[in-house]
Amino acid sequence: MYLRNRLAEYQIARIQAMFSSGSETDYLTKMLHSLWRQNKLIGKSKSDVTGILPAFNADYILTYLSSVYGIIAAILLCCVLAVLIFAVFNTALRQINQLGMMMGCGCRIVFLISFLINVLENLGVFPQSITFLPFFSAGGSCIIISYGLMGIVLSTYRYKNIYPRHPGAGFMSINSKVKKVS
Incomplete structure (x- = not known):
């Protein structure tokens, strides 16, 4: 849509500002790239992230974490969170009732996307967007x-295991007992 000029002017301006040089997001992206290049595999890097990045703890x-403890620590953290997200997904798929499965899959999707x-x-x-690293x-x-x-x-x-696979099956047996009594 951008290439065919089917967007409004403000949408085109936002896209150009996001990907052109000179904007705040471009400066932050360059800063992040330079910080990651200065990081060591293990141990503290030379640059102080606390004075450079806004909201470094969020x-x-x-x-x-990669500038204070090293790139390996950041990779381990990502691996731990990936295993947790996989465990949530595995737990959600093993649910007997459909509501539990859908709620578990929804929570997993929120964790995965964030x-x-x-x-x-x-x-x-x-x-740059408003997001969070789950639990950290x-x-x-x-x-x-x-x-x-x-x-x-x-x-x-x-x-x-509270609800049976087919909740209507339990009600049919109750209704048939009521009909037999009356």
Whole structure:
């Protein structure tokens, strides 16, 4: 749509500002690329991220961890979160009732999208956005959302055997007993 000029002028201006040089997002992307180039595999890097990046403990926690503890620590953190997201997905697919499965898959999708967007944003591939790294980003709402979603997943796992596969089957037997009595 951009190439065929089928967008409004303000939409074209936003797209051009996002991908052209001189904008704030371009500066931040260049800063992230330079910070990742200065990081070591293990140990603290030469640059101080706390004075350079805005919200280093929330939006750019992965860049902060890699500059303080090394790139391997950031990779390990990503691996741990990927295993957690896979476990949530595995738990959701093993649900007997459909509601539990849908709620678990929904929570997994929220975790997966926020994880992927945050990692890509920290690497400078994705433009700056409002996102969080599940369980690690600072801020009250990020932590509440992460633990709330995990509580929903654990609750669906705990009560996975409450409803039978076909809830209507139990009601038919009750109705047939009522008809026999009357």
